[in-house]
Amino acid sequence: VYYSWIRSSIASRKPYDAMVREALAGEGISFDVGVANYVVRQLQRNGPPQDTYDNLAAHSAEKFLGVPMLCISCHDGLGHLELVNTYLRNKKREDFWKMAAFFAKTTSRGERYADPANPNANPVRYTVAVNPQGAYRLNTTDGNKTPRQPKSGQPDVVAPAFLLTGEQPKPGEPLRVAYGRMLTADRQFARAAVNQLWKEMFGRGLVEPVNAFDLSKLDKQPSHPALLEDLASEFIARRWSLKELHRLIVNSATYQQSSQPRADCLAIDADNRLLWHHAPRRLEAEC
Helix, strand or coil: CHHHHHHHHHHCCCCHHHHHHHHHCCCEECCCCCCHHHHHCCCCCCCCHHHHHHHHHHHHHHHHHCCCCCHHHCCCCCCCCCCCCHHHHCCCHHHHHHHHHHHCCEEEEEEECCCCCCCCCCCEEEEEEECCCCCEECCECCCCCCCECCCCCCCCEECCCCCCCCCCCCCCCCHHHHHHHHHHHCHHHHHHHHHHHHHHHHCCCCCCCCCCCCCCCCCCCCCCHHHHHHHHHHHHHCCCCHHHHHHHHHCCCCCCCCCCCCHHHHHHCCCCCCCCCCCCCCCCCCC
């Protein structure tokens, strides 16, 4: 059902930002409701629930913002990320906890399911729902992360805030709905999306790896900074249409370059960073 939801959403030209908001806020039984499976796929079954909240925050930041936040889920950036990501160098573990707190009211209850068509499979299906009393508490000493404990004078409950801007939910706004709204409204969401599509079509993103954006180096980390910004602007202007973005790229002279390398260009730019020829590659299995 997850695959079917993705496929039908793209086939019906659902805007990409709407797809992401639906996935982040999905509820229901995982065997029946496609969007519920986004949460299910990030479940951490051998630790406290905060591990799952962390997984959801780190995965959504990596896939939808292109920012690798997993490191700061265990420790501050300072002293660890100076040579890896200068933007995250200045972020603290508390900043990540605030991102993860958007998922703190999310519950997932698993139960064995007897499949009449396959009685030996014995799968588990999950019900994803909202617990109004849920909170991100700093009270763990086990699981897959270093201990979560409040510092002196710090409350033991973390209030949600979007790491890139510090924005908090509106009064009464469901937390995952708020998170999806903030995430898809941020320009980095558009950058990450066009960069991923560019990699699918050219074999290499304008930023590589696609999940390693350094937001302090947007003027020099991309191979073509102006192109990345122009594509992000076009994606927003075209109302997050994947088909329109795809059409824009395939109609470009860059995409329509010959795949035959030329000796004169090869001598100047062997890595093809200037995109002077189209890199050949094998067809994917789906093709």
